[in-house]
Structures are given as C-alpha cells and as structure tokens.
Amino acid sequence: MPTPAPKPRPDLKEACLTEALTIIEQEGVERLSLREVARRLGVSHQAPYRHFPSRDHILAEIVARTFDGFARHLDRHATSGDPDADMQAMGEAYLDYAATRPLHYRLMFATPLPDPASHPEMTARAHHAFDLLLTALRRKAEASGGRVDPQAIRLDALFVWSALHGLATLRSTSILATLDLDHTLSARGGEHMLARFGPALAAPAKRDGPAPEPAR
Amino acid sequence: MPTPAPKPRPDLKEACLTEALTIIEQEGVERLSLREVARRLGVSHQAPYRHFPSRDHILAEIVARTFDGFARHLDRHATSGDPDADMQAMGEAYLDYAATRPLHYRLMFATPLPDPASHPEMTARAHHAFDLLLTALRRKAEASGGRVDPQAIRLDALFVWSALHGLATLRSTSILATLDLDHTLSARGGEHMLARFGPALAAPAKRDGPAPEPAR
DNA sequence: AGCGCGAAGTTGACAGTGTCAACATCCTGC
DNA sequence: GCAGGATGTTGACACTGTCAACTTCGCGCT
Numbered sequence: 396m397p398t399p400a401p402k403p404r405p406d407l408k409e410a411c412l413t414e415a416l417t418i419i420e421q422e423g424v425e426r427l428s429l430r431e432v433a434r435r436l437g438v439s440h441q442a443p444y445r446h447f448p449s450r451d452h453i454l455a456e457i458v459a460r461t462f463d464g465f466a467r468h469l470d471r472h473a474t475s476g477d478p479d480a481d482m483q484a485m486g487e488a489y490l491d492y493a494a495t496r497p498l499h500y501r502l503m504f505a506t507p508l509p510d511p512a513s514h515p516e517m518t519a520r521a522h523h524a525f526d527l528l529l530t531a532l533r534r535k536a537e538a539s540g541g542r543v544d545p546q547a548i549r550l551d552a553l554f555v556w557s558a559l560h561g562l563a564t565l566r567s568t569s570i571l572a573t574l575d576l577d578h579t580l581s582a583r584g585g586e587h588m589l590a591r592f593g594p595a596l597a598a599p600a601k602r603d604g605p606a607p608e609p610a611r
Numbered sequence: 612m613p614t615p616a617p618k619p620r621p622d623l624k625e626a627c628l629t630e631a632l633t634i635i636e637q638e639g640v641e642r643l644s645l646r647e648v649a650r651r652l653g654v655s656h657q658a659p660y661r662h663f664p665s666r667d668h669i670l671a672e673i674v675a676r677t678f679d680g681f682a683r684h685l686d687r688h689a690t691s692g693d694p695d696a697d698m699q700a701m702g703e704a705y706l707d708y709a710a711t712r713p714l715h716y717r718l719m720f721a722t723p724l725p726d727p728a729s730h731p732e733m734t735a736r737a738h739h740a741f742d743l744l745l746t747a748l749r750r751k752a753e754a755s756g757g758r759v760d761p762q763a764i765r766l767d768a769l770f771v772w773s774a775l776h777g778l779a780t781l782r783s784t785s786i787l788a789t790l791d792l793d794h795t796l797s798a799r800g801g802e803h804m805l806a807r808f809g810p811a812l813a814a815p816a817k818r819d820g821p822a823p824e825p826a827r
Numbered sequence: 828a829g830c831g832c833g834a835a836g837t838t839g840a841c842a843g844t845g846t847c848a849a850c851a852t853c854c855t856g857c
Numbered sequence: 858g859c860a861g862g863a864t865g866t867t868g869a870c871a872c873t874g875t876c877a878a879c880t881t882c883g884c885g886c887t
Contacts, residue, residue, distance in 0.1 A: 403853080403864060425641075425723055430844065438865075440845090445864050450845065504784060506717055507641055511785045521786040550803040553778070557804065558770065561777025565769075568720060569727045570737040587766040588773065595811035619835060619882080646873065654836075656874090661835050666874065 408446040410436055416457055420498050424505060427454065455514035461499050466523035468492050473527055478535035483589055485527055486559055490585040493563035501567055504560065524559070528552035532596070541599075551596055558588055624662040626652055632673055636714050640721060643670065671730035677715050682739035684708050689743055694751035699805055701743055702775055706801040709779035717783055720776065740775070744768040748812070757815075767812055774804055 404410070414432045429450050430440045447453040472488035473481040493500040503521065511518050529552045536543045562584060565571055620626070630648045645666050646656045663669040688704035689697040709716040719737065727734050745768045752759045778800060781787055 407864085423723060428844065439867075441847095441867085442865060444846080501722060504780070504786070505722065506784060507639060508785070511789070518786055518789050522790050525790060547803075550800060551807070553781075553800050554774065554804045554807050557777035557781055557800075558774040559777065560781055561773035561775065561779075562769070564720070564780055565773055565776055568722060569724070570720070570734055573727070573734050574738050574741060584766060584769050584773075587763075588770045591767070591770050591811040591814075594814035595807045598807075598810035623835085644873065655838075657838085657876095658836060660875075 404436075404438065404442075407436070407438065407442060411443045411446060411453060412457060412460075415453055419457065419502060423498060424454070424502050429453065451509035451514070455509045455517040458502055458508060459514075459517045459519065461503050462518065462520040462523070465492060465499070465503060466520045469524055469527055473531070478531045478538060479593075482528070482531045482535075482555070482592065485524070485531065486555070486589045486592070487585070489524060489559045490563060493566065497567045500563055504564065525552055525556050528555050535596075554595070555592055558592075562588060620652075620654065620658075623652070623654065623658060627659045627662060627669060628673060628676075631669055635673065635718060639714060640670070640718050645669065667725035667730070671725040671733040674718055674724060675730075675733045675735065677719050678734065678736040678739070681708060681715070681719060682736045685740055685743055689747070694747045694754060695809070698744070698747045698751075698771070698808065701740070701747065702771070702805045702808070703801070705740060705775045706779060709782065713783045716779060720780065741768055741772050744771050751812075770811070771808055774808075778804060 411429075411432055414435050415427055415429070418427050418431065427450070429443045429447075433440045433442055436442075443453065447456070469485055469488050469492075472484045475481055475484070509517065529548060532548045532551050532555075533543060533545075536548060566584075627645075627648055630651050631643055631645070634643050634647065643666070645659045645663075649656045649658055652658075659669065663672070685701055685704050685708075688700045691697055691700070725733065745764060748764045748767050748771075749759065752764060782800075
C-alpha cells in the first residue's frame with residue numbers, strides 16, 4: 396500500500412520553532428524532544444528533520460532568536476542619553492528579563508549549548524548587554540573629562556555584566572532557596588547591586604600593578 | 612543454565628561515584644550514563660542501581676561531595692583574620708577553583724540539578740561562599756566601628772557572590788570567546804573585579820529609598 | 828545445623844530518544 | 858514531458874533509564 400501523499404505544511408519550520416520554544420518555556424531546554432514537537436504538530440517524527448539537520452540546529456535557531464529578543468528588551472530601556480541613567484535602566488531591564496523569563500534566560504546562558512563554532516549565528520547577539528555597557532561606560536568616562544582607557548572600560552563592562560549575570564543565574568537556581576533571604580532577594584538584591592555599581596565605578600581604575608587598597 | 616553467582620564488589624558504590632565523576636570531568640554532566648559507568652567497571656547495567664535508587668541519586672551524591680570540596684578549597688584561603696585580606700583571598704580562590712575545575716564548577720551550579728527537596732543533603736554546603744562572605748563583611752563592618760546592619764551585610768554578600776559567580780560562569784561559556792577580550796579576561800578580569808569591590812563596599816549602604824546618586 | 832531473608836549481583840524487557848535509510852508524492856524548471 | 862529537489866512518510870538502529878524477576882551467598886536466628 397503506497398504511503399499517502401504527504402501534505403506539505405508551508406509553515407512547518409516556523410511551527411516547529413514555536414512548539415519547541417513552548418516546550419522549553421514549560422519544561423526547560425533539557426526536556427526538548429523533537430519527537431514530541433512532531434506529535435504536537437501532527438506530523439511524523441522525521442518531519443522536523445526536513446527543516447533542521449539535527450536537534451542542535453533547531454536549538455541553535457531558538458537560542459539565536461532568544462538572544463535577539465533579549466537584546467531588543469535591553470534596547471528599549473536605554474534611551475535617555477545620560478550614561479548613569481542608562482546603566483541603571485539597563486541593569487533593571489536585565490534583571491527584570493531574567494526574573495520574568497527564567498527559562499528564556501537559562502536557554503541563552505546554559506551549558507551545553509550547541510557548538511558555537513558550528514552555529515556562529517547563535518551567539519551573534521549574545522554579548523549585546525556587554526556592548527551596551529561598553530557604550531554607557533565610555534560615554535560616562537568622556538563626560539567626566541578624564542582620560543578614556545579602553546581596557547579599563549572593557550574590564551568594568553565585564554565586571555558589571557558579571558554581577559548582573561551572576562545574580563540572574565543565582566536567582567534561577569534552588570541554592571538561594573536554601574538561604575534565608577528570599578524576601579530580601581527579590582525585592583532588594585538587584586537594586587542594592589545597582590546602587591553599589593556607582594561607588595565601584597567612581598574610583599579610578601588602575602591599569603597595571605596590584606589592586607588598590609580598599610577604602611577604609 | 613543458572614546465572615553465575617555474582618561476585619560481590621565491596622567497593623562498587625564508591626567505584627560508581629569515582630567513575631561517574633570521571634565521566635563528568637571528561638565529558639560533562641549531561642553525558643553521564645550509568646550504563647557506561649557499569650561497562651567501565653565490568654558489571655551489569657543494573658548493578659549501580661543496587662546502590663543508588665536512580666541516576667538522580669548518584670548525581671546528588673556527587674554534587675554534594677563537589678560542594679564539600681569547593682567549601683574546603685575556600686576555607687584553605689581565608690585564614691588571616693583580616694576581613695579585607697580574607698575577602699581578597701577568598702575571591703581569588705573562588706575564581707581559581709572555577710578556572711581550574713570548570714566542569715566541577717558547572718556541576719554545582721548547573722541546571723537542572725536533581726530536585727533539592729528530594730535531596731536536601733546535596734545543597735547543604737552550597738552557600739558556603741556566601742557564609743564566608745557574610746563573616747568577612749560582618750567583621751569588616753565591626754572593625755569600622757560603624758553600625759552593623761545585618762540586612763545590608765546580607766545584600767553585600769549577595770552582591771559579591773553574584774559578581775564572582777557571574778564571572779565564573781561567563782568564563783565557562785563560549786560567549787566570551789565571541790568578544791575580543793580573551794587576553795584581558797584571563798589575566799585581569801578577576802583582579803579588576805576584586806579591586807572594584809573595595810570602593811563598592813566602602814560607601815554606606817542605604818536600607819530604604821532609591822539608590823544613591825553615583826559619585827561624579 | 829538448618830532455614831529464611833536480605834544484599835547484591837544477574838538477565839531480560841519496556842518505553843523513550845536522536846539519527847539514518849529508503850520510499851512516495853508533488854511541484855517546478857528545463 | 859521528464860528529471861530532480863522538496864517534503865512529507867515508514868521503518869530501523871543504537872542508545873538511555875527504569876522496572877521486573879531470577880540466582881547465589883552470607884548472616885542471623887532458632
């Protein structure tokens with residue numbers, strides 16, 4: 396008995412991406428199964444593989460789109476032109492995204508991701524937060540009239556990004572639940588961190604030599 | 612033909628843990644397979660399940676032991692009694708551990724871990740870094756003669772931990788490789804961050820109200 | 828000394844996965 | 858009109874974690 400003629404699904408590729416993201420949002424990336432995606436769309440288990448060479452490829456596409464969405468989320472909050480206000484707004488936006496879309500956030504920064512060497516487009520916008528911080532810190536240094544040290548600015552951008560990313564990921568693990576500071580964490584951990592950035596970045600940065608002795 | 616009498620392996624439980632950790636160190640936790648552990652030990656695929664109810668149980672035991680080792684690593688580097696020196700040493704030890712044992716570090720903080728509600732011992736020492744930071748910050752505040760605000764100290768401990776954890780995890784992803792600061796990162800990102808903690812923590816922390824305006 | 832039971836191995840099975848191979852049909856371009 | 862690619866399909870394979878049942882040995886109790 397010949398197999399019935401398959402009915403081309405013009406939007407099957409996009410439907411696979413949408414359904415896969417739904418599973419990721421509901422159950423986490425590690426529970427993503429392309430067979431389940433196919434079942435939910437009413438096609439055979441091989442149909443998604445007509446549009447994506449492997450599970451890694453569909454995952455890479457979703458991660459790329461998630462980075463794009465995250466980048467656009469950050470862009471919507473950094474528009475005043477005032478470097479300090481922009482950094483404050485961007486920090487709040489960063490933590491807000493991670494708090495309201497924890498599985499999206501995890502998706503972007505989890506390991507293992509598909510090999511970036513094989514999927515260079517996946518991380519094309521992965522460091523947009525870092526780029527925005529670089530811009531704000533550069534403008535802040537220029538506004539101070541002081542000498543702009545590109546290396547120090549990069550290190551400061553990495554410092555701020557690390558702190559934001561660290562809080563976002565610690566919040567998404569269950570380890571913080573073992574501490575007795577849930578109530579302070581959600582409400583004030585982020586704003587406290589953003590407040591600390593001011594004094595941290597106000598001190599002149601040394602380019603070489605040992606770290607400056609902390610203020611007493 | 613009756614099955615040959617199985618030869619009891621007195622140390623099979625420990626051997627399973629050792630072999631599983633070897634696989635994790637070499638290939639990552641997501642590649643851990645108990646059937647492969649059994650093959651490497653020359654026993655049947657079911658033998659590990661005589662000592663561990665499930666894959667999650669052996670994983671929880673390994674994670675608990677890794678947290679213990681991480682806690683002991685940090686303890687070895689925070690002994691001077693001087694809060695600033697202890698924080699500096701502990702920060703260096705933290706980043707050193709993550710840099711030299713990236714798969715161990717990932718194991719502890721990756722998602723998903725086995726459900727901590729079902730494995731409370733797994734995360735018993737998960738926040739040792741936070742505890743050490745609390746201690747150092749409390750002693751630092753007491754040495755300053757100022758008023759010790761437990762809430763602000765907790766928030767500062769979370770801030771420092773977040774920054775350290777963030778840098779450790781960003782380093783372990785491939786995203787930083789897409790930036791053009793590999794050379795600065797390895798050599799100076801950590802020391803730059805530790806240097807920034809001094810000024811960050813020297814400013815008085817507000818308990819309520821908006822963040823203080825950053826110094827100009 | 829004998830028996831019962833638990834420990835700790837074993838074999839076999841099941842349901843799931845990602846990926847590979849081959850088939851069928853339809854549509855488009857030459 | 859034909860060939861070939863797109864895009865479905867079915868079927869198979871090798872792997873996984875877990876479940877079930879079997880076997881043997883050793884220990885404790887009577």
